[in-house]
Amino acid sequence: MLSHLGEYADIWGPLRVFSYLTVRCAFAVVTAMVIGFVLAPWVFRKLKALKLGQSVRDSKEFGRLVDLHAGKKDTPTMGGLLIFMSIVPSVLLWAELNVYVIVALIVYTGLTVIGFLDDYLKVVKKNSKGLDSRWKLAGQAFLTCVSVAILLFNHDTHILMSELWVPFYKYPLIKEMPLWFIVIFFFFVVSGTSNAINLTDGIDGLAIGCTIPVVLVYAIFSYVSGHAVIADYLFIRNIPGVGELAVFCATVMGAGLVFLWYNCHPAEVFMGDTGSLGLGGLIGAIAFMVHEPFTLVIVGGIFVMEALSVIIQIITFKLWNKRIFKMAPIHHHFELKNWPENKVVVRFWIMALIFALIGLSTLKLR
Secondary structure, eight states, rough: GGGGGGTTTTTTTGGGGGHHEEEEEEEHHHHHHHHHHHHHHHHHHHHHHHOOOOOOOHHHTTTTHHHHGGOOOOOOOOHHHHHHHHHHHHHHHSSOHHHHHHHHHHHHHHHHHHHHHHHHHHHTTTTSOSOOHHHHHHHHHHHHHHHHHHEEEEEETGGGGGGOOTTTTTSOOOOOOOOOHHHHHHHHHHHHHHHHHHTTTTTTTHHHHHHHHHHHHHHHHHHHHHHHHHHHHHOOOTTTTTHHHHHHHHHHHHHHHHHHHHHSSOOSSHHHHHHHHHHHHHHHHHHHHOOOOOTTHHTTTHHHHHHHHHHHHHHHHHSSSOOOSSSSSHHHHHHHHOOHHHHHHHHHHHHHHHHHHHHHTTTTTT
């Protein structure tokens, strides 16, 4: 919205700053942070008044972890609402609403709603089941179809979004993917990322602290992909207009920092599926649109570790009735090895930053 003020620079020169993407990214970070800090007390009061506290785990199923997390009982969940309420107005203020931003908003909003329903059912029924996984997958599939339809039926983005790019290679691996492949690929990128971040959201500050470096890297990816000169220099696909996703990523960073302020140990609020599913799906959608979906495996290395630990644990238990880890996801394994919670979180943050830097370096390795 405010980006259009740059069109009136001939009337008042300073207005031209609103046409600069980097300036709007900076304002987007600040706006999201201001909105977040202003709304946080009101949101937390509402969550506490509605008694939307974290559901209690079953000690028979989770063993000693229940004792370690005993102090988290009644801490309000659904904190992802604060993140959502900080991001969306900031995006509408500072980003140009092109097709890429609209798709990102649709995916983020849709998955936030799904996550909200899941959290609500958990709180109301006082169990950890929540929304049936079939409904979650159905919702993700619907959002995939809508997003792909918007991207492919748009004349300007049809060819661009049909290309498949991979790291370390300066030409598209596939110049025009078939429709069925695009739908399946988009679905796996979005659902895989949303579920991976959901698995990471298990202890204070872990998920959001690992998400911030990832969105920072994808803000850079978005910016350079949308910049014709830089994209040509780096041998990556120039995607006109996709730079606006850098503004979107900037709002996530701002909202994420605010949420981390309250979510660090001891947490005053939990993100819940309301936040983790939405943020994960958003990152996956952005990765797809900037042609860096495979790089997400590197940049989001922590989320890959968490997801793989669960998969390995299930497979080994099903096949050999043995558990590789004391508990999965892997951050609980380290908790049960008597690592203090803060130590687990900070060390995972360090690894997340290292993974992000390695992923960023792929820009130059073509």
